[in-house]
Amino acid sequence: MRTRHYLLATQKETPADAEIVSHRLMLRAGLIRKLSAGLYTWLPTGLRVLRKVEQVVREEMDRAGAQEVVMPVVQPAELWQESGRWVQYGPELLRIKDRHERDFCLGPTHEEVVTELVRNEVNSYRQLPINLYQIQTKVRDEIRPRFGVMRSREFIMKDAYSFHASQASLEETYRAMHVAYCAVFERLGLAFRPVVADSGSIGGSTSQEFHVLADSGEDAIAFSDGSDYAANIEMAEALPPTAARPAPTAALEEVATPGVDSIASLCSHLAVDATRTVKTLVVAGEEPGSLVALVLRGDHSLNTVKAEKLPGVASPLRLVEEAEVRDTFGAGFGSLGPVGVALPVIADRSAAVLADFSCGANRDGYHLVGVNWERDLPLPRIEDLREVVEGDPSPDGKGVLQLKRGIEVGHIFQLGTKYSEAMDATVLDEHGRSVTLHMGCYGIGVSRIVAAAIEQNHDDRGITWPAAMAPFEVAIVPLNMHKSEAVTSAAEALYEHCRAAGIDVLLDDRDERPGVKFADMELIGIPHRIVIGDKSLAEGEFEYKGRKDDEAQRIDRDHALDFLRAKLAG
RNA sequence: CGGUGUGUAGCGCAGCCUGGUAGCGCACUUCCUUCGGGAGGAAGGGGUCGCAGGUUCAAAUCCUGCCACACCGACCA
Numbered sequence: 001m002r003t004r005h006y007l008l009a010t011q012k013e014t015p016a017d018a019e020i021v022s023h024r025l026m027l028r029a030g031l032i033r034k035l036s037a038g039l040y041t042w043l044p045t046g047l048r049v050l051r052k053v054e055q056v057v058r059e060e061m062d063r064a065g066a067q068e069v070v071m072p073v074v075q076p077a078e079l080w081q082e083s084g085r086w087v088q089y090g091p092e093l094l095r096i097k098d099r100h101e102r103d104f105c106l107g108p109t110h111e112e113v114v115t116e117l118v119r120n121e122v123n124s125y126r127q128l129p130i131n132l133y134q135i136q137t138k139v140r141d142e143i144r145p146r147f148g149v150m151r152s153r154e155f156i157m158k159d160a161y162s163f164h165a166s167q168a169s170l171e172e173t174y175r176a177m178h179v180a181y182c183a184v185f186e187r188l189g190l191a192f193r194p195v196v197a198d199s200g201s202i203g204g205s206t207s208q209e210f211h212v213l214a215d216s217g218e219d220a221i222a223f224s225d226g227s228d229y230a231a232n233i234e235m236a237e238a239l240p241p242t243a244a245r246p247a248p249t250a251a252l253e254e255v256a257t258p259g260v261d262s263i264a265s266l267c268s269h270l271a272v273d274a275t276r277t278v279k280t281l282v283v284a285g286e287e288p289g290s291l292v293a294l295v296l297r298g299d300h301s302l303n304t305v306k307a308e309k310l311p312g313v314a315s316p317l318r319l320v321e322e323a324e325v326r327d328t329f330g331a332g333f334g335s336l337g338p339v340g341v342a343l344p345v346i347a348d349r350s351a352a353v354l355a356d357f358s359c360g361a362n363r364d365g366y367h368l369v370g371v372n373w374e375r376d377l378p379l380p381r382i383e384d385l386r387e388v389v390e391g392d393p394s395p396d397g398k399g400v401l402q403l404k405r406g407i408e409v410g411h412i413f414q415l416g417t418k419y420s421e422a423m424d425a426t427v428l429d430e431h432g433r434s435v436t437l438h439m440g441c442y443g444i445g446v447s448r449i450v451a452a453a454i455e456q457n458h459d460d461r462g463i464t465w466p467a468a469m470a471p472f473e474v475a476i477v478p479l480n481m482h483k484s485e486a487v488t489s490a491a492e493a494l495y496e497h498c499r500a501a502g503i504d505v506l507l508d509d510r511d512e513r514p515g516v517k518f519a520d521m522e523l524i525g526i527p528h529r530i531v532i533g534d535k536s537l538a539e540g541e542f543e544y545k546g547r548k549d550d551e552a553q554r555i556d557r558d559h560a561l562d563f564l565r566a567k568l569a570g
Numbered sequence: 571c572g573g574u575g576u577g578u579a580g581c582g583c584a585g586c587c588u589g590g591u592a593g594c595g596c597a598c599u600u601c602c603u604u605c606g607g608g609a610g611g612a613a614g615g616g617g618u619c620g621c622a623g624g625u626u627c628a629a630a631u632c633c634u635g636c637c638a639c640a641c642c643g644a645c646c647a
Contacts, residue, residue: 012608013582013596017640037639092645109647143571143645157647209647218646304644316644411647445647479606515607522607533606543606 001472002495003508003520007044009033010520020216022454023148025463029524031450038145038153045524046450048471048504050156053449054135056187056468057158064180066131066160071113073137077103079112083422094141094153106139111419111441114161118437119425125165125435128427129173133160135446149447150407151218156446163420164438165429170414174206177412177442181210184444185409189466190453195221196231197411198305206414210444211406214455221406222388226399233403234305236388237395240349250356250370257367261334263298266367270358274299278351278359278371280336282325283307284314285344291320291328295338295347297354300386307385312344335360337368338377345380352382407452408445415439463525464547472506473568474498475526477517479533481509490557491532494542497561503568522547528567530560 009030018024026032031046042050058068080086080093086105094106107113114132122130135158142153149155160177164170178194185192190212197209209232211221223230260266267274277298285292292313296302308317322333328343329336337359338345351357358369373379392401419425420437429435450469457464465471476498478491491507498505506526508517521529531543531552542560545552546567555563 011581011597015581016576016583019641090645138647140646144641144643146641151646155647159647318644408647443647448647483605513605513607513609515605515609517608518606519608531606535606 001506003506003510006506008520008524009043009045010523018148020147020150020455021458022150022216022451025454025458025523026148026451029463031524032149034148038142038151040149040152040154045471049450049465049469050447052469052471053188053446054156054158057135057184057444057446060180060184060187061133061158061160063183064131064176066133066162068134069117069132070134070136071107071110071117073107073139074104075107075110075113077105079116079423080105083112083115083419085112092140092142094139108138108140109441109443110134110159111161111415111439112423115419115423115425115439118161118163119420119423122163123427125427125429128437129162129164129169131160131162131173131177131440133158133442147216148451150451152447155448158444158446160442162440162442163425164440165427165435167416167438170416170438170440174412174414174440177440178208181410181412181442181444185210185212188449188453188468189457190409190449191456192409193221193223193230193406195223195406196229196235198232198234208412209408210410210412212409212449212452212456213404214407214452215405216455217405217407219406219408220403222392222401222403224394224396224399225402227394227396229394229396229398231395233387234303236401238349238384238386238388239393239395241353243353245353245373246355248355248370248372248375250372252368252370252372252376254361254363254366254368256365257335258365260365260367261332266358267298270367270369272358272369276354276357278338278354278357280338280360282320282328282336282343284318284320286312286314291324291343293336293338293341293343293345294385295345295351295380296386297348297351300348300350300389302385303387306383310346310383312346329362331360331362331364335362335364335366337362337371338380339368339371340377346383346385347380348385349382350386352379407448407455409449409452410442410444412442413440415441457525459548461519462523465525465527467527467568470525470527471504472524472526473504474506474528474530474564475521476505476507477514477521477529477531478507478509479514479531482511484534486537487532487534490537490542494530494532494557494560498564501561501565503564528564530564 011028014024015027018027030043032040032042034040077086096104138157139154145152162173192210192212195209195211197207220233222233222236257269260269263274263277263279279296279298281294281302283292304317307313308315355372357371358367359371361368388401390403394401417436420439425437426434453469454463476491476495478487481488495507527547529545536543540557541554542557543552544555
């Protein structure tokens with residue numbers, strides 16, 4: 001490719017609304033342009049990167065025995081009604097009507113379509129297992145699109161669906177997908193971690209996420225420093241404290257705490273540590289109109305995923321309005337406590353082992369100190385409610401937890417029979433009996449990977465692509481090309497040799513000053529750069545610089561191609 | 571959906587308070603000089619000031635409504 005007629009679309013200035021580095025660089029390097037909120041055009045350079053990611057994914061899926069298909073983006077409502085998700089999925093499902101007023105949706109995922117396909121085409125256990133995948137545009141009407149293609153309303157995803165006659169077969173494919181995913185992210189040169197995950201709205205039991213580690217990640221992940229344990233923080237269990245609850249030593253007392261409406265202000269007012277306080281959160285119960293009080297140690301945070309899975313607690317979790325709380329407790333948020341409340345109370349494991357603690361008095365402007373379970377109030381139901389913090393013991397008993405942030409780029413699920421049962425997808429087994437299919441599903445956020453890779457690979461000049469993802473492998477930068485015939489012919493010759501050798505090469509034949517060319521090639525992150533100028537050319541040499549190198553080096557022009565081949569191979 | 575903020579040339583912004591000729595930088599076009607790290611000069615092109623209504627002799631500016639976008643909280647690849 002030559003830059004002269006190539007839509008390079010680089011820009012010096014950063015659009016004001018780009019918050020994270022990958023979004024800024026994708027705009028500046030001319031990878032994407034925004035059409036509307038959460039909707040992006042992929043420009044030639046961006047598309048090249050996208051295609052490289054797709055190809056790695058495709059190769060590893062094929063290697064793992066999956067077969068590629070393409071399913072429709074537009075899907076009939078009937079299928080979604082059959083699985084129950086037409087009502088369950090919520091407003092994120094973008095619904096449309098055709099000219100006959102029939103309901104359709106734009107596919108956010110394809111469980112229904114693929115199950116419909118397989119129940120028609122596969123009838124015997126002999127045809128199983130089967131694993132079908134596609135690389136295709138998905139549509140989700142995101143509440144809040146942000147960070148460019150990281151969270152957009154339209155995005156490219158690889159989604160695979162496997163079907164099995166038994167749970168054992170499903171587990172085998174699930175493991176194979178785990179291996180394939182690790183291979184994909186390794187080939188792409190990304191620092192990643194597989195983590196135990198919540199299966200969320202897709203359903204099913206076992207699931208793991210693959211996270212690219214980055215400070216800008218939207219997810220927190222917890223992992224042990226003493227074992228392989230790693231989990232999304234939503235799933236990380238906070239183990240029960242090992243120490244028993246101390247005996248009470250203080251007397252129960254109500255103290256005036258004017259203006260105190262938070263744990264922080266309570267601590268400074270009473271000169272106590274947050275670990276000796278308790279906070280009370282009120283959420284909706286399972287029965288319509290009912291409430292449940294959740295009690296956590298002052299320095300801990302509620303884990304909403306854990307909470308909404310508890311029997312008696314409404315799912316999705318709903319924190320109630322202050323007015324509602326006031327009706328029940330007679331006090332506002334800042335003065336709530338578990339003493340003397342008529343509601344079901346659930347205490348976190350850490351809160352349940354406190355003695356002589358402080359909490360709200362259920363009277364505005366007052367708190368209780370010296371509170372003790374079983375003396376001042378009954379010991380309530382105890383559950384794991386809180387978010388783990390750094391330094392907690394690892395749930396597998398080995399080591400302590402560390403927290404990092406991650407970008408979810410892959411997710412594998414064992415769905416079980418959720419969809420096959422709802423949609424009556426069965427085969428006959430070797431005894432001629434009808435068995436419900438077991439199902440797995442496996443997603444990779446292809447467009448998100450592009451952004452995630454930039455989060456991990458950039459410097460103050462631009463993107464520093466991992467080799468496998470770079471839009472071009474080699475940039476040829478001739479200096480003074482329009483004036484020097486020697487430079488022109490050398491550049492043209494090297495360009496043709498590279499093309500003949502199958503190298504992805506970009507020849508910068510623009511009539512621009514050197515600084516402009518260098519800056520652009522570095523911004524878009526081409527890993528290898530050959531500069532051809534009159535001075536070095538007179539000595540029969542080119543100049544080579546790797547994108548991450550500090551210094552350029554001279555190379556013999558006659559061996560430039562071999563030199564590049566060696567660089568690309570290694 | 572709630573909270574906050576912003577809509578003026580392709581991009582980044584000023585002008586609005588105090589109504590009166592629509593401006594700056596980058597980018598773009600032409601010419602001259604320059605040419606190994608985002609050059610200098612000269613001359614140009616490009617805007618229904620988000621939309622609709624209102625106030626006024628006069629609205630980018632004041633008022634009302636609507637729309638769009640961004641950021642902060644509940645969703646997910």
